[in-house]
Amino acid sequence: MKGFIISLLVFGLLVGGIILNSVYIDKTCQELEEKLDALPGVTEATAQTAALCARWEKEKSKISISVSLQMLDKIDAILAELDYAVHFGDEAAFEKCRVLAKVAIKEIKDNEGLVPKNWI
Secondary structure (H helix, E strand, O other): OHHHHHHHHHHHHHHHHHHHHHHHHHHHHHHHHHHHHOOOOHHHOHHHHHHHHHHHHHHHHHHOOOOOHHHHHHHHHHHHHHHHHHHHOOHHHHHHHHHHHHHHHHHHHHHHOOOHHHHO
16 A cells, blocks of 8 residues: 555655646746847847747756657747848848747647646
8 A cells, every 4th residue: 555655655756756847837938929020120129039049048958858859849940040130231031030939939838738638
């Protein structure tokens, strides 16, 4: 009986950790999406883009616990291209990267969310 209770506690901790991870990733992705939506035009977005990239770099190590390196590299490349577009004033590349970043972040949210398809 003692073994069963210990196993139940460990299982509860595991499920709790999964739920906390999902909530954290959802909150972080929501914040990144808000920062992407709040970006002004390409000519005025230097500071905001730098803040967005800094925020991503800060959170990337925590997110990497459950998100694939391929996805992290994809977002790194998109944000680097976004920064490049801001630096050189390329409006088309800026808007393309903003959309691609939102899609990639939504993909992370969908894959890490507390939905039945992720538990089966």
